[in-house]
Amino acid sequence: MITGIEATLWLLERRSSYQRCVMTSIESKNVGGVKSGSATESMAGCPAHVVKDRLKVAGLRPTRQRLALGWMLFGKGHRHVTAEKLYEEATAMRVNLSLATVYNTLHQFTQAALLREIAVDGSKTWFDTNTSRHHHFLIEGENVLVDIPGHMVDIARLPPLPDGLEIVDVDVVVRVRRIG
Helix, strand or coil: CCCHHHHHHHHHHHHHHHHHHHHHHHCCCCCEEEECCHHHHCCCCCHHHHHHHHHHHHCCCCCHHHHHHHHHHHHCCCECCCCHHHHHHHHHHCCCCCCHHHHHHHHHHHHHHEEEEEEECCCEEEEHHHHHHCEEEEEEECCCEEEEEEHCCCCHHHHCCCCCCCCCCCCEEEEEECCC
């Protein structure tokens, strides 16, 4: 498990990389109809460039806020975050945006199928960068979600549905706690 200190150190290490990638991404826009070759070439392998492409494919305009949050979400591989946690990370990286912007962006990413929303007890919502079919363990007391591969959970014996309804999706959250 990553501690708050480890996460902060990771963020501080990555801040300059993030700023360089996002700034290069913004600077690589067409200027007077001419695209800067050096900026485009330097984007190869840059997470911000990948995020920019994903946003465009999803039909979202790559704004500064979306690029920044997308970089934080997708630059680390699959992860589960709450809006509050992502806002804390953005603040630590000196990304200037509000908590409302974080919520709005997360919901836009979810609508565009870039994220999966996981609501637990109606009181806490996580956003998952892994949009494949899978379920979760919730480690109580730590507020941590851990992926369970979809094929590992058998949901074949669901109760009959009331008339006029169909199953849209089944999300299984198994609550666990550490022993001792």
